[in-house]
Amino acid sequence: MNYKGSCHCGNIAFEVEGELTGALACNCSICSRKASLLWFVPRDRLRLLTPEGAMSTYTFNKHVIRHHFCPTCGMHPFGEGVDPQGNKIAAVNIRCLENIDLALVPLQHFDGRSK
Secondary structure (H helix, E strand, C coil): CCEECCCCCCEEEEEEEEECEEEEEECHHHHHCCCCEEEEEEHHHECCCCCCCHHECCCCHHHHHHHCCCCCCCCCEEEEEEEECEEEEEEEHHHHHHCCCHCCCCCEEEEEHCC
């Protein structure tokens, strides 16, 4: 299935292809503050519809995940990194996807605070 998403103001817009069967709710210091619900997909399944230069990026701790956000509205639609097998991945914040009923998405809770 193809989903469209964006930040609040639309300066960062994207499409992502995949089957949304669940999302991860992490309690690490950044995810808990952002209230992100993350769907992990191969990076090549996420296509930016706006220029990459429209995003700002934040890294912290080990600096392995690039948390992208809009410098205008502050929303954080997705991040990028590498999975344990070395594959490029995108962590899509499903709260930024259009036409998603969050109550129907199964959540897996992850204790990132202790990691």
